[in-house]
Amino acid sequence: MAELREVIRRVAVSDVTVLVTGESGSGKELVARNLHALSERCGRPFVAVNCAALSPGVLESELFGHGRGSFTGAVQSHAGLFEQADGGTLFLDEISEIAPFVQAKLLRVLQDRQVRRMGAETVRRVDLRVVAATNANLEKRVADASFRMDLFYRLSVVEIHVASLRERIEDMFDFIDHFFVTRGLATPRLAERTRELLMRYRWPGNIRELQNELERVLAFYPKVSEVQPSMLSGRVTRDPGNGPIDIDVLYQTKLPRAVSYLEENLLRKSLEQNNWNKSRAARQLGLSRQGLLKKIKRYGIDPPPPPDE
Ligand SMILES: Nc1ncnc2c1ncn2[C@@H]1O[C@H](COP(=O)(O)OP(=O)(O)OP(=O)(O)O)[C@@H](O)[C@H]1O
Ligand SMILES: [Mg+2]
16 A cells, blocks of 8 residues: 555656556545546546446547537537546546547547547647556457557556555555544454454455445444454355465464464365365365364354355
């Protein structure tokens, strides 16, 4: 986080186009908003558009605006988002999803810094900073020709990559504190097993998912002083061990914990591979069936619930 904050601070003051990459829920929009807030453009608008949410035609008219009578129903001329963001920052979210003809128009605006409303004769100069974000691998899109290479280079003058929560799990407890502090609450203690579960979970939804998990704890246990594993959602308590073992987590854990982490992980993997047939799993692990059953009980390992009807 400290590194990310420093990069944002340095890049914000320059006017370069920035591409923010990272998994869903990792905080890309927050980075874009911070780039704006820390720039000289902070007194001017920050305009965000989700490129995946609009059909190509609508996105085109939203971005570039349209002149009067440019299409049936266009009774009034309309300033596009480029004009609305003039002086400020335009945030293009999910940029990977934009259709080829809109890519071409976008490239032209980025190069010439002027927009022509659809169906209009005249062009208008715009002075703005563009920040784009994606959770897709844009280089791959360029390689398979679904994203223009020239546009990719224009957008990614500077690339800021936001690491996934599992890659920076050491930030998690700071975030948890932040969560409670911003709500005017004291951070509850976390039972050791709770800490462990939180650290091992893979957090596919990143900070957003963690935030939701904390909201959930708070909703059910508003006065909690120590968060117990049973207070976490099944997703978090059930999943651990299914993912690859994270060596960084192991290194941050005391030896007995690290060993049991490894042990539980192996048990779960073997049970899964053997369709929860305990005799076969025991054989694979080199344990007696009795021995395996004991360990299953110790770790509280349950077979996954049947899929929803
Ligand atoms: N470092 C952080 N500190 C506090 N809150 C954060 C941080 N990073 C992300 N968040 C919060 O997590 C949530 C998700 O962040 P954001 O919307 O920026 O993610 P995103 O990468 O744009 O996600 P998506 O790809 O799904 O659009 C937001 O509520 C945001 O405020
Ligand atoms: Mg977003």
